[in-house]
Amino acid sequence: MDATDGAAHWTPDDLRRYGHAAVEWAARYLETLEARPVTSEVEPGWVRDQLPPSPPEAPEAFEDLLADLDRVVTPALSHWQHPGWFAYFPTGASGPSVLADLISSTLGVQGMLWSTSPAVTELETHVLDWMAELLGLPERFRSTAAGGGVIQDSASSATLCALVAARWRAAGDGPFDRLRVYTSGQAHSSVEKAVRVAGLHPDQLRLVDVDDAFAARPEHLAELMAADAAAGLVPTLVVANLGTTSSTALDPVGAMADVAAEHGAWLHVDGAHAGAHLLLPELRWIADGLDRADSFCMNPHKRLLTNFDCDCFWVADRQPLVAALSVLPEYLRNAATESGAVIDYRDWQIPLGRRFRALKLWFVIRSYGAEGLRRHVRHQTALAQDLAARIAAHPRLELSAPHPLDLVCFHHVDGDEASEALLTRLNATGRVFLTHTRLDGRFVLRVAVGTQATEARHVDALWALIDELA
Numbered sequence: 137m138d139a140t141d142g143a144a145h146w147t148p149d150d151l152r153r154y155g156h157a158a159v160e161w162a163a164r165y166l167e168t169l170e171a172r173p174v175t176s177e178v179e180p181g182w183v184r185d186q187l188p189p190s191p192p193e194a195p196e197a198f199e200d201l202l203a204d205l206d207r208v209v210t211p212a213l214s215h216w217q218h219p220g221w222f223a224y225f226p227t228g229a230s231g232p233s234v235l236a237d238l239i240s241s242t243l244g245v246q247g248m249l250w251s252t253s254p255a256v257t258e259l260e261t262h263v264l265d266w267m268a269e270l271l272g273l274p275e276r277f278r279s280t281a282a283g284g285g286v287i288q289d290s291a292s293s294a295t296l297c298a299l300v301a302a303r304w305r306a307a308g309d310g311p312f313d314r315l316r317v318y319t320s321g322q323a324h325s326s327v328e329k330a331v332r333v334a335g336l337h338p339d340q341l342r343l344v345d346v347d348d349a350f351a352a353r354p355e356h357l358a359e360l361m362a363a364d365a366a367a368g369l370v371p372t373l374v375v376a377n378l379g380t381t382s383s384t385a386l387d388p389v390g391a392m393a394d395v396a397a398e399h400g401a402w403l404h405v406d407g408a409h410a411g412a413h414l415l416l417p418e419l420r421w422i423a424d425g426l427d428r429a430d431s432f433c434m435n436p437h438k439r440l441l442t443n444f445d446c447d448c449f450w451v452a453d454r455q456p457l458v459a460a461l462s463v464l465p466e467y468l469r470n471a472a473t474e475s476g477a478v479i480d481y482r483d484w485q486i487p488l489g490r491r492f493r494a495l496k497l498w499f500v501i502r503s504y505g506a507e508g509l510r511r512h513v514r515h516q517t518a519l520a521q522d523l524a525a526r527i528a529a530h531p532r533l534e535l536s537a538p539h540p541l542d543l544v545c546f547h548h549v550d551g552d553e554a555s556e557a558l559l560t561r562l563n564a565t566g567r568v569f570l571t572h573t574r575l576d577g578r579f580v581l582r583v584a585v586g587t588q589a590t591e592a593r594h595v596d597a598l599w600a601l602i603d604e605l606a
């Protein structure tokens with residue numbers, strides 16, 4: 137310990153010693169994960185009951201902190217990296233990403249301006265261009281054209297930024313009451329939240345009908361927009377869902393782009409989860425028409441082995457985004473910004489401060505290589521397809537929706553009660569964890585394949601349980 141200013145700062149040697157212990161703890165956690173129940177069984181308040189009511193007055197030993205992870209924390213965790221985790225959508229993690237985050241924390245830099253750490257900005261721009269290439273995104277999203285990419289904390293923030301940019305393009309500083317936003321009733325709740333946060337009334341959001349596959353009907357979008365335009369309102373933003381949260385339904389991006397273009401509205405494509413599948417050339421058809429979108433986002437922190445938080449957000453034209461979000465106080469003025477030759481990412485997001493998040497994406501891409509990332513997504517998508525085929529052939533189960541990617545939705549033929557009971561029984565085994573949704577009013581079980589540890593044998597084990605308990 138180094139106590140030059142009276143505080144017990146760690147020396148680099150302390151960091152080395154305790155860092156080894158922390159990494160050892162992390163490796164042991166992963167080694168023992170499969171043997172643990174997937175979710176926690178603690179009662180509300182249990183965690184707080186384990187903790188002292190007041191903070192410690194004197195410094196505590198690091199060993200005691202690690203010991204409390206086992207005593208207080210892990211018993212009360214849902215183990216998102218467990219190979220039996222099939223709930224929600226997976227949250228990405230991998231060794232290279234974890235260590236890059238450790239280094240990012242060690243550096244402790246803020247990348248709000250290019251000048252506050254050029255490497256943070258330039259690495260981010262470069263890695264987002266790499267991602268655009270890996271996903272086969274249109275040229276217009278590259279930083280070398282009028283657009284470019286940025287890392288947001290989440291897809292929710294990407295949608296909010298798209299709305300704020302579209303709002304600016306449609307109405308500058310306001311008023312905003314005539315602006316209208318469109319998305320399907322299957323869209324993620326973050327679209328409605330963005331509408332509220334951006335200061336629009338909830339009625340300014342129009343819900344587009346969906347077809348039998350739960351994808352937006354472009355004819356209905358066209359009707360809604362035409363009626364609004366005829367009433368003197370301003371169609372401002374269309375959010376197309378590239379993989380809805382409930383069932384990975386795929387909105388027809390091209391047809392929606394045509395309708396949006398007729399009214400000069402901004403088209404944002406939300407590929408939070410499913411966007412990672414664009415890595416696979418054989419699946420690029422899912423985003424036909426993306427070359428006419430104004431913005432697109434996908435989350436490496438869901439399907440691409442990168443720890444939360446990491447959402448990649450691209451715009452075809454950075455000008456409206458920067459115009460909407462740039463506020464330059466005196467204390468941030470600097471020569472590089474004034475030169476106009478650099479990107480200041482604080483103008484591409486809501487907060488000012490920003491972590492060095494590109495580091496983990498850079499580590500992941502380089503450690504796996506494009507080939508390794510494709511193999512990961514392709515393999516687990518094939519596992520989901522295999523599971524879907526088994527469900528389709530089962531006498532007491534039915535598929536509830538198309539399953540183009542890595543998510544399978546199904547229900548029991550005996551109805552909602554039987555489906556709900558099946559979910560409860562599956563989760564009660566402690567070996568797997570699934571969640572549910574409602575499609576067409578029906579209770580539906582969801583199986584999302586995709587943690588770093590999930591292999592064929594885990595999906596086989598899940599199937600054995602489903603078959604036994606259905």
Ligand code: PLP
Nearest residue numbers: 290291292324379380381408409
């Ligand atoms: N959009 C879709 C389609 C999603 O599935 C999700 C989350 O599952 C989100 C947005 C929100 O993602 P985030 O947690 O990154 O805000």
